[in-house]
Amino acid sequence: MRTDVLKDEDPVKLAEFEARIERGEKIEPTDWMPAIYRKQLIRMIEQHAHSEIIGALPEGTWITRAPGFKRKLALMAKVQDEVGHAQLLYSAAETLGKSREQMISDLINGKSKYSNIFNYPAFTWADSCFISWLVDAGAIVNQVANSRGSYGPYCRALERICVEEAFHLKYGHHCVIHMATGTDIQRKMMQEAINRWWKPMLMFFGPPDKISAHTEILMKWKVKMLSNDDTRQQWLDMYVPKIWELDLTLPDEKLRKNQDTGKWDYTEPDWDEFKRVINGDGPCNKERLAVRRTAEERGRWVREALSRPKAEYTIPLA
Ligand code: COA
Numbered sequence: 538m539r540t541d542v543l544k545d546e547d548p549v550k551l552a553e554f555e556a557r558i559e560r561g562e563k564i565e566p567t568d569w570m571p572a573i574y575r576k577q578l579i580r581m582i583e584q585h586a587h588s589e590i591i592g593a594l595p596e597g598t599w600i601t602r603a604p605g606f607k608r609k610l611a612l613m614a615k616v617q618d619e620v621g622h623a624q625l626l627y628s629a630a631e632t633l634g635k636s637r638e639q640m641i642s643d644l645i646n647g648k649s650k651y652s653n654i655f656n657y658p659a660f661t662w663a664d665s666c667f668i669s670w671l672v673d674a675g676a677i678v679n680q681v682a683n684s685r686g687s688y689g690p691y692c693r694a695l696e697r698i699c700v701e702e703a704f705h706l707k708y709g710h711h712c713v714i715h716m717a718t719g720t721d722i723q724r725k726m727m728q729e730a731i732n733r734w735w736k737p738m739l740m741f742f743g744p745p746d747k748i749s750a751h752t753e754i755l756m757k758w759k760v761k762m763l764s765n766d767d768t769r770q771q772w773l774d775m776y777v778p779k780i781w782e783l784d785l786t787l788p789d790e791k792l793r794k795n796q797d798t799g800k801w802d803y804t805e806p807d808w809d810e811f812k813r814v815i816n817g818d819g820p821c822n823k824e825r826l827a828v829r830r831t832a833e834e835r836g837r838w839v840r841e842a843l844s845r846p847k848a849e850y851t852i853p854l855a
Contacts, residue, residue: 563689586626587651656819663730669709742769
């Protein structure tokens, strides 16, 4: 497959490109790159940007209902950060030649994917706490690794995102500790949220390596610095003990660290459900896209008022 997608590339330029990546150099927007590297980056960064913007929705609905003024303020700041992350990522993707308008249009028309996990409902405040702590923790494991990758604009965006995400993680951890050490009802709410989110969380890191379509080439070119399974394992290693520390349980009897392999054993989530959800048929897909579509339509007059029709379009060097 690799030979096939690269058959039209200049072998000398390709060798120099791969040597640069091997040496740990960053590839910048105006540098030569194989078409498939560009295409893969656009796909991945665009999906990442959409995930940030859609990811703001389940938590965003909890701002007005967050318990207490401090929590409202913190959650509002967090949601605002997530939308800012989407802007950084859209800018990074634009450097590769796809316009923001096209990306937004592909999102609201259901052509582009975004993270599976944001297609599940946040029924209670405890769901919002789960997202702030554990989903953000998953995102950080992925992003810290990939910020050391090969494409300059994406890495720089990820570095900044990780700094902000570190605050989200502390905020989310604090929220979960508060619930886990609170009244019986609070503990029960937190436990039920963990039970609801466990399987989507395992899926968040992507399909197992053996069936992942893009990992091989993305790792070869240092876009992905960890495979899906390794990212999942790292998250399990870092957060399962922290969840257990709070006397909360995880809904998987098989879950344990296997001393022989050094890896976590767990029950595989339903990968057919994963496929359905990422292809538009999850519990909240329609609602999430409808909200984005409405925002796009209602905001059109602002964009038109701000636009300068005679200005020339320049590709930003993020
Ligand atoms: N949610 C939605 N779709 C997912 C997914 C997830 N959690 N994990 C994988 N997929 C999709 C892939 O996008 C791909 O679909 P496509 O070929 O139509 O684009 C398909 O499932 C096969 O997966 P895989 O080959 O493993 O994709 P990948 O190598 O791109 O790895 C990620 C998936 C999410 C690990 C990778 O894209 C990534 O690191 N993205 C940046 C981080 C990010 O987007 N985080 C989101 C939340 S903050």
